[in-house]
Amino acid sequence: MDTVSETNVRPLRSLNLLSHREISELMETNAEVFRQFRQCALAVLNTDSQIDDAAEMLTRYADFNIEVVPQSRGLKLKIYNAPASSFVDGVMIRGIRDHLFAALRDIVYSHNKIAKSGEFDLQSSAGTTDAVFKVLRNADIVRPNQAPDLVVCWGGHSISRAEYDYSKRVGYELGLRGINIATGCGLGAMKGPMKGAAVGHAKQQLRDGRYMGISEPGIIASESPNPIVNELVILPDIEKRLEAFVRLAHCVVVFPGGAGTAEEVLYLISILMHSKNKNKPFPLIFAAPESSGLYFSSLNRFIRNTLGEEATRCYQIIIGQPDKVAREVKHGIERVHRFRRKTQEAYYFNWQIEIDRALQTPFIPTHENMAGLRLDRELPAAELAAQLRCAFSGIVAGNVKAFGIEQIAEKGPYQLRGDPAIMAELEQLLQQFVQQRRMKLGAGEYHPCYELQSG
Numbered sequence: 291m292d293t294v295s296e297t298n299v300r301p302l303r304s305l306n307l308l309s310h311r312e313i314s315e316l317m318e319t320n321a322e323v324f325r326q327f328r329q330c331a332l333a334v335l336n337t338d339s340q341i342d343d344a345a346e347m348l349t350r351y352a353d354f355n356i357e358v359v360p361q362s363r364g365l366k367l368k369i370y371n372a373p374a375s376s377f378v379d380g381v382m383i384r385g386i387r388d389h390l391f392a393a394l395r396d397i398v399y400s401h402n403k404i405a406k407s408g409e410f411d412l413q414s415s416a417g418t419t420d421a422v423f424k425v426l427r428n429a430d431i432v433r434p435n436q437a438p439d440l441v442v443c444w445g446g447h448s449i450s451r452a453e454y455d456y457s458k459r460v461g462y463e464l465g466l467r468g469i470n471i472a473t474g475c476g477l478g479a480m481k482g483p484m485k486g487a488a489v490g491h492a493k494q495q496l497r498d499g500r501y502m503g504i505s506e507p508g509i510i511a512s513e514s515p516n517p518i519v520n521e522l523v524i525l526p527d528i529e530k531r532l533e534a535f536v537r538l539a540h541c542v543v544v545f546p547g548g549a550g551t552a553e554e555v556l557y558l559i560s561i562l563m564h565s566k567n568k569n570k571p572f573p574l575i576f577a578a579p580e581s582s583g584l585y586f587s588s589l590n591r592f593i594r595n596t597l598g599e600e601a602t603r604c605y606q607i608i609i610g611q612p613d614k615v616a617r618e619v620k621h622g623i624e625r626v627h628r629f630r631r632k633t634q635e636a637y638y639f640n641w642q643i644e645i646d647r648a649l650q651t652p653f654i655p656t657h658e659n660m661a662g663l664r665l666d667r668e669l670p671a672a673e674l675a676a677q678l679r680c681a682f683s684g685i686v687a688g689n690v691k692a693f694g695i696e697q698i699a700e701k702g703p704y705q706l707r708g709d710p711a712i713m714a715e716l717e718q719l720l721q722q723f724v725q726q727r728r729m730k731l732g733a734g735e736y737h738p739c740y741e742l743q744s745g
Contacts, residue, residue, distance in 0.1 A: 292373070292374035292375070293351070293353070293354075293371040293372060293373060293374055294369075294371070294372050294373075294374055294377055294380070295370065295371060296368070296369070296370055297368075297369050297372065297377070297380075297382065298359075298366050298367070298368050298369075299366065299367050299369065299382050299387055299390070300365070300366045300367075301365070301387075301391040302384065302387060302388060302391075323397060323398075323401045326397055326507045327356070327393065327394060327397045328354070328355070328356055329348065329507065329510075329511055329692075330393040330397065330507055330510050330511075330524060331356050331369075331390055331393060331394075332347060332348065332351055332354050332373075332511070333347070333510045333511040333514045333515075334376075334386060334389040334390050334393055334510075334514065334515060334522075335354075335369075335372050335373050335376040335386060335390070336373050336375070336376075336514045337375075337376065337383075337385075337386055337389070337514050337515055337516065337517055347511055348511075348692070351371065351373065353370070353371040354369075354370065354371045354372060355369075355370040355371065356368070356369050356370070357369075357370075358394070367390065367391075367394075383517075385517055385519070385520070386517075388520075388522070389515050389519070389522045392429065392522040392523065392524070393510075393522070393524055395428070395429065396425065396428075396429060396523060396524040396525075397507070397524065399425060399428050400425060400524075400525075400526040403421075403424065404421050404425075404526055405526070410424075414647075415645065415646075415647050415650060418530070418533070418650045419533065419537070419641075419645070419650075421526075421530065422525065422530050422533050422534050422537060423537070423639055425523065425525055425526070425530070425534075426523060426534060426537075426538070426639070429521070429522075429523040430521075431502065431521060431523050431538070432538075432638045432639050433638055434636075434637075434638060436637060436638065437627060437637060438540040438623050438626050438627045438630065438637050439468060439469055439470050439540065439623065440469070440470050440471075440472055440500070440502070440538060440539060440540050440541075441464060441469050441470070441471060441472070441483075441539070441540065441541045441542070441543055441619050441623070442472045442473070442535050442538065442539040442541070442542045442543070443457070443461070443471060443472070443473045443479065443480065443483040443542075443543050443544075443545065444473070444474070444479070444535075444542065444543070444544045444545070444547065444551055444554045444555070445457060445473075445478060445479025445480065445544060445545030445546060445547040445551055446478050446479055446545070446546060446547025446548045446550065446551050446728055447476045447477045447478040447479070447480060447512075447513055447547075447550075448478060448548060448727060448728055448729065448730060449478040449479055449545070449546055449547065449728070450581075450582070452579050452581050452582065453478075453479065453545065453546050453578065453579060453581075453582055454478060454479070454481075454482045455482070455579075456482075456545070456577075456578065456579035456582075456612065457478075457479045457482030457483050457486070457545045458482040458483065458485050458486035459486060459612040460482075460483060460486065460543065460545075460577060460612040460615050460616060461482060461483030461484060461485060461486025461487040461488075461490070462486035462487065462489055462490045462612075463486075463490065463612050463613050463615065463616030464483065464486070464487050464490065464616045464619060465486060465487035465488065465489060465490020465491045465492075465493075465494070465496075465499070466490040466493060466494060466616070467490075467616055467619075467620050468491075468494065468496060469487070469616070469619060469620070469623070470487070470499060470500035470501070470502070471483050471484050471487045471499075471500070471501055471502065472500075472502035472503075472504060472535070472538060472539070473502075473503060473504075474503070474504060474505060474509070474513055474550075475503025475504065475505050475510075475513060475515045475516060475519050475522060476512070476513025476514065476515070476516060477513070477514075477516055478547075479545035479546065479547060479551075480503075480513065480516065481516040481518060482545075483543070483545075484501040484516065484518035484519065485518055487499060487501065488501065488518055499520075500520065500521060501518045501519050501520050501521065502519070502520075502521045502522075502523070502538075503515050503516070503519035503521065503522045503523070504523055504525065504531055504534050504535060504538075505522070505523075505524050505525070505531065506524060506525050506526065506527055506528050506530070506531040507524060507526070507527075508527070508528065508687070508691045508692070508693065509528065509531075509550075509686075509690070509691065510524065511690075511691075511692070512690035512691065527652045528652070528653075528683060529649065529650055529651065529652050529653070530650075532554065532557050532649075533645060533649075533650060535554075536557075536558060536561060536640065536643065536645070537639050537640045537641075537643070538638075538639065538640075539572075539640070540573075540622075540623045540626045540627075540637075541572075541573040541574075541575070541619045541622045541623050541626070542558060542572075542573070542574050542575070543575045543576075543577055543615065543619060544574070544575070544576045544577070544605075545577060545578065546578050546582050546585040546586070546728070547728060548723045548728035548729050549682045549685040549686050549689065549720070549723060549728075549729065550682070550686045552589070552682045552719070553679050553682035553683050553686060555589070555593075556675045556676070556678045556679035556682065557649060557675075557676075557679045558574060558604075559593065559597065559601055559604050559605075559672075559675050560646070560649060560672045560673075560675035560676045560679060561643065561644070561645055561646070561649065561672075562574070562604040563597075563600065563601060563604065563671055563672040563675065564644050564645075564646060564672055566644040567643055567644050570629070570642060570643055571622070571625045571626050571629050572626075572643065573618070573619065573621075573622025573623070573625070573626070574604055574605040574606075575605065575606055575607075575608060575615060575618055575619065575622075576589070576590075576605055576606070576607045576608070577607075577608050577609075577612075577615045578609055579609075579610060580609055580610045583609045585722075585726070586607050586609070588718075588719060588722055589719070590602060590607060591715075592715050592716075592718075592719045595711070595715050596667075596674065596678065596712050596715050596716075597671045597674060597675055598671050600671065601671055601675070606618070646672070646676065648673070648676050649676055649679075653680045653683055653684075655680075655683060655684035655687040655688070655693070655694055655697070655704070656697065657697065657701050657704055657705065659680075659684075660680075660681070660684045660704040660705065660706060660740075661704070661705045661706070661707065663677050663680055663681055663706065663707075663708070664677050664708075665677055665678065665681065665706070665707070665708025665709060665712050665713065665716075666708060666709055666712075667709045667711065667712060674712075678712075678716075681706055681716070684704055684706075684740070685704070685720075685739060685740055688703075688704060688739025688740065689729055689730055689739055690730065694739065698739045703738060703739055703740050703741045704739060704740045704741070705740075705741055705743060706740055706741070706742050706743065707742075707743045707744070707745055708744070708745075709744070710744040710745070713742050713743070713744045714744075716742060717742050720738075720740075720742075724736050724738070
């Protein structure tokens with residue numbers, strides 16, 4: 291691997307000032323926080339990497355290290371053995387430099403304000419939402435006095451060329467309509483809509499386009515920020531990341547993906563099926579090229595057969611027709627705009643939508659927790675969706691997150707048990723993901739990190 295042996299960088303704009311004490315605590319008194327920052331920093335410096343395995347990336351760059359150096363006029367980072375791809379003529383690329391300091395900003399804020407100070411009541415729904423909002427505010431993501439214009443795009447990082455080109459075409463149509471984009475910040479269906487929107491914005495001479503990447507420490511190594519992202523924010527865990535997507539979105543478009551995309555869809559469906567959210571507009575569109583129409587017919591069948599017909603009314607499916615997708619997004623955002631004006635709700639953060647406490651509680655994918663999931667048809671549909679979401683979250687962890695990969699190596703595949711009909715549907719959907727190579731990047735054979743059992 292080509293590396294740059296040593297370099298020093300200072301922030302340009304993406305970092306609030308840190309005190310000497312904050313820097314000292316980051317570097318000397320909390321090994322876990324520093325480990326988290328080091329891993330996120332390496333991911334940022336591997337922008338556009340084709341590696342989606344955090345452990346593999348850390349092994350490849352075992353000599354990588356980073357120091358935060360306090361100075362009275364600010365701070366600097368001293369970086370050792372950084373990937374050479376993040377430099378041009380010996381100078382770090384500006385966007386990567388911004389992402390690097392955004393990671394530092396968010397990890398320090400989450401540690402000091404959320405984990406350490408006890409400022410937030412994370413045992414309550416309102417306290418958790420307040421924490422999500424303040425992380426976003428600290429990152430200058432939430433901004434007042436702007437009309438609704440943000441579509442969140444979900445989809446896989448391991449997708450076909452046709453699916454990538456389609457997501458880019460949809461993004462272009464959205465950009466022509468002045469709509470901004472937020473994604474999970476990685477490759478594939480997270481990069482395509484941003485790239486297309488950037489061209490659409492340029493054609494309309496819109497110079498302030500927002501290409502927002504929303505991540506969390508456990509996933510960023512497998513979804514390194516793509517180079518289009520101009521606003522990066524890292525939430526403390528996957529649940530707060532998902533809540534940030536939902537609170538920020540004026541519409542969600544889902545492209546084909548794998549287990550991570552299924553997790554996101556089930557999370558949102560669980561929210562939309564909550565009784566308190568029935569009359570609150572929240573446009574959700576599934577979109578795929580004609581060559582991938584089977585993907586959403588399969589996902590639609592899985593949702594219908596596990597959660598019931600009512601769940602399928604939460605979304606619409608559009609195959610092909612990228613211009614139609616963009617028009618439906620535009621109309622959906624207009625409905626949201628009218629509703630927010632009528633109810634005097636903020637445009638920049640959806641305070642009104644109800645998110646059940648179970649969806650805010652971090653799910654740790656240990657073997658015990660995965661085996662303890664209740665995949666039972668007797669559960670109300672919204673609760674079953676939340677349980678299924680946890681199952682897919684664990685599969686994502688076992689595929690690409692360092693913690694999950696270590697768990698699988700030590701104890702073998704996760705064991706998932708549940709109602710026979712649900713397990714049959716789950717087996718069929720997951721097998722399709724495997725056959726379509728949606729689980730991981732690369733050409734190697736996929737070894738499932740899970741085993742499904744009825745009962």
